Amino acid sequence: MMALLLRDLRLAVRAGGGFGLALAFFLALVTLVAFGTGPEGGLLARIAPGILWVGALLASLLSLDRIFALDWEDGALDLIATSPLPLEGVAAVKALAHWLTTGLPLSLAAPLLGVLLHLPGPAQGWLALSLLAGTPALSAIGTFGAALTVGVRRGGLLLSLLVLPLYVPSLVFGADCVRRAAEGMAPVTPFLLLAGITLGAAALLPFASAAALRAALR
Amino acid sequence: MSLWEYANPTKFMETSGKLLPWAASAAGLTLAAGLGWGFFLTPEDFRQGASVKVLYVHVPTAMMAINAWLMMLVASLVWLVRRHHVSALAAKAAGPVGATMTLCALVTGALWGAPVWGSWWEWDPRLTSFLVLFLFYLGYMALWAAIENPDTAADMTAILCLVGSVFAVLSRYAANFWSQGMHQGASLSLAPGERMDAAFRYPLYLCMAGFVLLFVALVLLRTRTEIRLRRLAAIEARERMA
Numbered sequence: 001m002m003a004l005l006l007r008d009l010r011l012a013v014r015a016g017g018g019f020g021l022a023l024a025f026f027l028a029l030v031t032l033v034a035f036g037t038g039p040e041g042g043l044l045a046r047i048a049p050g051i052l053w054v055g056a057l058l059a060s061l062l063s064l065d066r067i068f069a070l071d072w073e074d075g076a077l078d079l080i081a082t083s084p085l086p087l088e089g090v091a092a093v094k095a096l097a098h099w100l101t102t103g104l105p106l107s108l109a110a111p112l113l114g115v116l117l118h119l120p121g122p123a124q125g126w127l128a129l130s131l132l133a134g135t136p137a138l139s140a141i142g143t144f145g146a147a148l149t150v151g152v153r154r155g156g157l158l159l160s161l162l163v164l165p166l167y168v169p170s171l172v173f174g175a176d177c178v179r180r181a182a183e184g185m186a187p188v189t190p191f192l193l194l195a196g197i198t199l200g201a202a203a204l205l206p207f208a209s210a211a212a213l214r215a216a217l218r
Numbered sequence: 219m220s221l222w223e224y225a226n227p228t229k230f231m232e233t234s235g236k237l238l239p240w241a242a243s244a245a246g247l248t249l250a251a252g253l254g255w256g257f258f259l260t261p262e263d264f265r266q267g268a269s270v271k272v273l274y275v276h277v278p279t280a281m282m283a284i285n286a287w288l289m290m291l292v293a294s295l296v297w298l299v300r301r302h303h304v305s306a307l308a309a310k311a312a313g314p315v316g317a318t319m320t321l322c323a324l325v326t327g328a329l330w331g332a333p334v335w336g337s338w339w340e341w342d343p344r345l346t347s348f349l350v351l352f353l354f355y356l357g358y359m360a361l362w363a364a365i366e367n368p369d370t371a372a373d374m375t376a377i378l379c380l381v382g383s384v385f386a387v388l389s390r391y392a393a394n395f396w397s398q399g400m401h402q403g404a405s406l407s408l409a410p411g412e413r414m415d416a417a418f419r420y421p422l423y424l425c426m427a428g429f430v431l432l433f434v435a436l437v438l439l440r441t442r443t444e445i446r447l448r449r450l451a452a453i454e455a456r457e458r459m460a
Contacts, residue, residue, distance in 0.1 A: 172389075176395070
C-alpha cells in the first residue's frame with residue numbers, strides 16, 4: 001500500500017500538475033470571481049465562504065480523471081488488480097494520494113485566499129479546518145466517480161456530471177460552517193456533520209469503487 | 219411458481235405483452251377520470267383560486283419521481299445480487315421516465331409558484347433536492363449511454379444507483395439544514411385536521427393511481443423495447459460471425 005501511495009504521489013509531482021495546478025486554478029478562480037462581482041469588500045466577504053468552497057470542489061474535480069485513466073491506458077491497473085493488495089485498498093490509497101496532492105494543499109492555502117476575499121478573521125481558521133475535514137470526502141467520492149468512468153473514452157465531462165451532485169452535502173455543510181463562523185455564530189454543528197460525511201464516505205466508498213473497478217476490468 | 223420466473227426474458231415478454239394493453243388503458247382511463255374530475259368538477263381554493271388545480275399533476279409526478287428512483291434501486295439490487303438481465307433493463311427503462319416525472323414536477327411547481335408564491339423559483343429545500351434528483355437521473359442515463367459493453371454498463375449504473383440513493387437522501391437533509399422552505403408540510407397526512415378537504419383529496423388519489431399506472435405501462439413498454447434491442451444485437455452479432 002505504501003508503495004502504491006508513494007508511486008502515485010511521485011507521479012503526481014513529477015508529471016507536473018499535481019500540487020501546482022489545482023492551487024493555481026483555485027487562485028485564478030477566486031481572482032475571476034472578484035472581477036465578476038466587482039471589488040466591493042462587503043459583498044465579497046458575504047459570498048466568500050461559498051466561493052471558496054465551490055472553488056475547492058472544482059479544483060479537486062480537475063485532476064479526478066487522472067486517478068485511474070492513465071493506469072488504465074498503460075495497463076498498470078491490470079497489474080495492480082492482480083497484485084495481492086485488494087481493490088478496496090487500491091481505491092482507498094488512490095483517494096488518499098488524490099487528497100494529499102489536491103485537498104491538503106488547497107486547505108492550507110485557502111485562508112490566504114480568504115484574506116483576498118475579506119473573509120473575517122475568526123472564519124479563517126474554520127475555513128481551513130472545514131476544508132481539511134471535508135476535502136477527503138471529495139477525494140473519496142471523486143475516486144468512486146473515476147472508477148465508474150474508467151473505461152469511457154473522453155469521460156471527463158461525464159465524470160463531472162456524476163460527481164458534482166454527490167458533492168452537494170459536503171458543500172452545504174462546509175460552506176455553512178464557514179458562513180456561521182464569519183457571522184459570529186457557533187460553527188460546530190455543520191462541522192461535525194461535514195466530518196461525519198467524510199468518515200462515512202471514506203469508510204464505505206472504497207468498496208463501491210472496488211466493485212466498479214471489478215466490473216470495468218472483467 | 220415464483221417471482222423469479224419472470225427473470226426469464228421469454229416469460230417476461232409473454233406476460234408483459236398480455237399485461238401492457240391493460241395497464242396502458244387503465245392508466246389512460248384513470249388519468250382521464252382523475253384529471254377531468256380535478257380540473258372541472260372541484261371547487262376553487264378560497265385563496266389560491268384556479269391555480270390549485272396544478273395540484274393534480276404536480277403531486278403525482280413528484281411522488282412518481284421519487285418512486286421511480288426507488289424502483290430503479292430495487293431493480294439494480296436484484297441485478298447485482300441475482301444477475302437477471304430483465305431487472306437491469308427495467309432499471310434502464312425507468313431512468314428516462316423518472317427523469318421526465320422529475321422535470322414535470324419541477325415545471326408544474328414553477329407554474330404553480332409563479333401566481334401563489336410570486337416567483338418561478340425559490341431556493342427551497344424541496345425544490346433544490348428535486349433539482350439534485352434530476353441531476354442524478356441525468357448522470358444515470360449518461361452513464362448508461364457512455365459504456366459500450368452492456369453488462370459493464372449495467373453493473374456501473376447499478377452501483378451508481380445505490381451510492382446515488384444514499385447521497386440523494388443526504389442531500390435532502392443537507393438542503394433542509396441549508397434553508398428554511400416555503401413549501402407546505404405533508405398534504406396527505408392521515409391526521410384529519412391536517413389533510414386537505416375530501417373534495418380535493420379523492421380526485422388527487424385517482425390522479426396518483428393514474429400516474430402509477432402510467433409509470434408501470436411506460437416501464438413495461440420500454441423494458442420490452444430494450445429486450446428486443448438486446449435480441450436484435452445478438453442476432454446481428456451471430457450473423458456477423460457466420
